Amino acid sequence: MPAESNTRSRTRRAILDAAVAVLARDSTASVGDIAVAAGVGRTTVHRYFAERSDLINAIAADLLEKVHNAVDRARIDEGSAVEALGRVCQEWFALSDGFMLLFNNPELINDPAWSEDTESDLKILELIRRGIRDGEIDGSMTAEWVSNLLWSMLYAGWEYRRSHGASSHEALTQCLASLRKAISP
Amino acid sequence: MPAESNTRSRTRRAILDAAVAVLARDSTASVGDIAVAAGVGRTTVHRYFAERSDLINAIAADLLEKVHNAVDRARIDEGSAVEALGRVCQEWFALSDGFMLLFNNPELINDPAWSEDTESDLKILELIRRGIRDGEIDGSMTAEWVSNLLWSMLYAGWEYRRSHGASSHEALTQCLASLRKAISP
DNA sequence: TAAAAATGGAACAATGATGTTCACTTGCGG
DNA sequence: CCGCAAGTGAACATCATTGTTCCATTTTTA
Structure with a gap:
């Protein structure tokens, strides 16, 4: 073609x-x-x-690709797990619109591409497990919970920026600091 | 009448x-x-x-009342600020459906009743400030950020329960533990 | 510059939600 | 146990969105 x-x-x-x-x-x-x-x-x-749904699906696919690219750019195999998680956070933080859309669009989350665990999700979970093995991350938490924490911190950051007029840099900084404290052993 | x-x-x-x-x-x-x-x-x-909007407004008012009642039950003036915040979290955790609804219903959040800062919001901010003054909460964070953290932790807890089949107790426990770590000095 | 590709916009039918009315039950409460 | 408040379902008009078609117009590109 x-x-x-x-x-x-x-x-x-x-x-x-x-x-x-x-x-x-x-x-x-x-x-x-x-x-x-x-x-x-x-x-x-x-x-x-x-159809409208075709547009929605295209958005889902597009966002998925952006997420993958972000993970690649974050080079999650290099350096300490916590540092790598920070880089992922930083990359994903820039995709706020896309994720906001994902959050309150059930039809989007249920898209086959976002089924249970995307490739990126699995990579992040593996990264978190590495952090736990290396003693950088509190082992009393499940990897899944840490992953949830990461997402909710991103959400908090976006909300902080949106409703309190904080700059992106400010919001991201708070976001990263709180995440590090929350997951430290 | x-x-x-x-x-x-x-x-x-x-x-x-x-x-x-x-x-x-x-x-x-x-x-x-x-x-x-x-x-x-x-x-x-x-x-x-x-009209549909009348129903939506009624829901908003109803939820607002539940939130207020929850804050009252949490007795936020008693004990340490962090303990009090924990009690608020626990009370609010039970209102998951209402908040999920609030989150992805722009029309609801824009309801006059939820304008900028509800009475409960202000009480919580004051509670957080007390915690900072007393040295129980990290003073390098703004009270607004801590408030955002609280909300996002609740969200993380609900999500953990929903998509990983965790029990309410389990989710709430993780939620509280992570919040305490994140806000500790 | 002329053909081909891409877009704009009007018009149309189909659809589904909304809000209203009305005549007919149901079932509390005195 | 009976009357009346309350609820039901059908029918109807209205409305916004969706998806489609057709033709004129603009923009690419060969």
Whole structure:
């Protein structure tokens, strides 16, 4: 199959990005709202994603890829486990819109791609177990709980920024500090 | 005005409780879905709450009252601040459905009753400040951040129970332990 | 520059939720 | 045990969203 033309892939990206931004604020936004946000006609959106669910699925796939890339960039095999977790946190922190969208969109979480444990989830769990083995992370907690902690800290950081006007840097710093304290042995 | 008859207030409660339970799982559930869950005709729901938004507002008010009552029961002026925070956590943990509903219902959070800082929010912030003054809580964090931490820990606990099949007791225990570690000086 | 690709926008049918009315039961409560 | 408050379900109009089609217009690109 021929590669998608440049114009088409640019338009596709614009729609996808706008959809994430809009749906993160209001998960019930209409296709029309998304089209406006993307600076594109509603017809065009339907030309790229026939049904609303196709758009949702595309968002899920896109986010999944971003998550994977973030984990790669974090080089989780290098250095101490806690440091590596910090790097993952930092990378994921930038994906706030996508995750906010994921949180309050049951249909998204139930997407096959996000089934039980994504590849990235498993990598993080393994990283946490390494931290526990090395005595860097409190072994009285299950790896799953630590993983939950990480997510909820990210959430706290995003919320801190959103509702208290904290800068991203500020929020991330607090986030990381609290996570380190919470998981330390 | 005459007090509401027993039957009426019972029906009202049934609708309200069913609405919380249903909307916590799917925030877009129809009034019909709620009526079925409440074991009541859709017409009856509309008799109690003319519009959908009236029902939503009633839920908000109801939850707000539960939150207040929980804070009262926690006797936040007694004992150490950290112990008191623990009691609040424990009380609030039981309101999971309501909060889940609150989290992914923008229209609910924007309800006048939940404006900026509810009475309970202010009480908790004051409690946290007391903890910081008394040296029980790390003073390098703002009270607002600690408050956010508390919420995100609750969220982590609920999620741990939901997706990892942990018992309420287990989840709450982890929740409290991690919170204490995160906020300790 | 001209063909091809991409977009815009109007119009339309289908759908599902909402809110209202009404005539008909049900079942409390005095 | 009976009357009346309360609830039921059907029917109806309204509304917003969705998905589709068609044609004119703009933008790419060959």
